[in-house]
Amino acid sequence: MKKVMLTVFKHNHGAYQFFREALQFEIDDTSPSMSGCCVDDCTYEILSRQTKHAEALGHSHGG
Structure with missing residues (x-):
């Protein structure tokens, strides 16, 4: 496995901040x-x- 992916809703600021930061x-x-x-x-x-x-x-990150 090369990467883990997830979907986060833009309106869920707490989750977005948690995963990004x-x-x-x-x-x-x-x-x-x-x-x-x-x-x-x-x-x-x-x-x-x-x-x-x-x-x-x-491996490079991204897509």
């Missing part, structure tokens, strides 16, 4: 805000974080 998740390349498609209409973000295994292998 405390657990160091990043907005994934597959998230609607990264694609430029329907950014304003989308109510969620897809976040991801590399696993320790992927970090050891030197």
